[in-house]
Amino acid sequence: MKYPVLKLKKGRERAVLHRHPWIFSGAIAEPVEAGNGEIVEIQDYHGERLGYGFFSTQSQIACRIFHFSRELCTIDTAFWQQKVADAYRLRRRFVISDHTNAYRLIHAEGDGFPGVIVDVYHEVAVVQVLIKGVEHLLPALAEVLLSYGVRFIYLNVKEVAQRIEQVSLEEGWYAAAPGSPEVEIKENGLRFIVDVARGQKTGFFLDQRDNRRLLGSYSRGMRVLNTFSYTGGFSVYALAHGAELVHSVDIAPAVLETAARNVALNELPQEKHASFAMDGFKYLEKQTPDHFYDIIVLDPPAFAKNARAVPNAMRGYKALNLLAFRKIKPGGLVFTFSCSGNIDKDMFRKAVFAGAADARRDVRILHQLTQPIDHPVNIYHPEGEYLKGLVLYVE
Incomplete structure (x- = not known):
């Protein structure tokens, strides 16, 4: 089957040859006779076939490549x-x-x-x-x-x-x-209620599966604060592994109700769990006593949904981590995350470093965390590595 041709400008094939799956509109040599969403054949300036992708008339990413090949291919x-x-x-x-x-x-x-x-x-x-x-x-x-x-x-x-x-x-x-x-659902033997219609993202944050299990391994006998808790994923793991108490904080009362249901679903001690419908920043600043929690989880929503939001996001990550560093018990752990694709892991670490410096606490990195196996990163598309996390030991 023949597909409309997207021809690249001379010298603009380098990224495609390196198998990066995005072609931006400025790299296209001539108008493409294809509608929005149609499959196109990508060619270099000399007409050599490079692969196939979805064409977009609406986005700056004019083509997203799903198959790299110099061979003629039928996409059926x-x-x-x-x-x-x-x-x-x-x-x-x-x-x-x-x-x-x-x-x-x-x-x-x-x-x-x-x-x-x-x-x-x-x-x-x-x-x-x-x-x-x-x-x-x-x-x-x-x-x-x-x-x-x-x-x-x-x-x-x-x-x-x-x-x-x-x-x-x-x-x-x-x-x-x-x-x-x-x-x-079941996750590592624990049970959770997922609302696929009204929940955030697709209903549950599957990308934190491995990190929740790691938190559980540190939780026995600990007082745990789970900020931006959503439906209590980290909270359930902490309780299931013997936490002394767990506090779940989220601005949305409805998700805290589901968190309580998840605790009950796993037959965990409900008297050890309390929920607070409050903004995570405000809870850390106003409600959290100094040196009370042994573990604090910081898993906020994406602060930088686009490149323009990056400066404000960096300030937000610094401020959030600064609050946790000031409040955490000496010898405590901070599990801190960013799911903002526009913030890379070096930028995130700089924001966390700035918070630690202002808190004047000695902080050591115990773990560097990322997304699990079922969220693989194409090595040619580093933009797919969106989840960054650190486990920090605070003196």
Whole structure:
């Protein structure tokens, strides 16, 4: 099958040859006879084929490459199903087990699927559609998901994708009969309630699975503060591993109710858990006594959703960590994270360093944390490494 051609300007093929999956509009030599979301064949200035991608008429990222090849290729149902099978093989080998039935099956560019994320919660798959081109592969994707034991598919389509990328899909259940928006999952043997329709992101922060388990290993006999707690992932792990008490803080009362349900679901001592519907900054500043908590978790939402927000985000990360350093008990641990893609790990560490310096506490790095196996980073696309974390020992 022939596809419309996207021809690069002379000398602009270097990034593609290095397998970076994004082509910006300024690299295109001539108008592309393709509609928004169509598959195009990428060629260098001399007409040599380099690969295939989704074309965008709306974004500065004019093309997102999903297949690098100099060979003529037919992009059909079998093509997409093989890519899903490759992604599933990785998860089947390293993540899925009798103790864990919630995982990320497709991590956008990390799995060669730009513009789409698929999170599986037991029998429900949540498909996050980020670009128009994903509409073309959705039927094939749905077919293979159902063959892997998924019974229900929920489309997660944000307003920004509809407005900027002109995605025409609506959020809601896809094809099959609608399932329940609440799903019970298992993660490392612990149970959680996930709301795929009303929850943040796709319903649960699967990217913190390994980091939650690490926190649990340090929690026995500890007083733990979990700020920006959402539905209590870190809180449940701390209690399950013998924490003396755990306080969950989030600005949204509804998610704290789910956190309490998760504690009860795991038959953990509810008298050791308390929730506070309050902004994490304000709780640390106004409500937290000095040197009370042995462990403080700082897992805020993304402070920098675009490049323009980076300066304010850096100030925010410094201020948040400064508060924790001032409050933590001597010999305590701070688990601190950033999920802002526009803040790289060096920038994040500088913000944390600035907070430590202002707090005038001796701080040592015990662990450097990132996203788990089912959120792989394409080595040619470092932008996919969005989650940064540090475990800090504070004298």
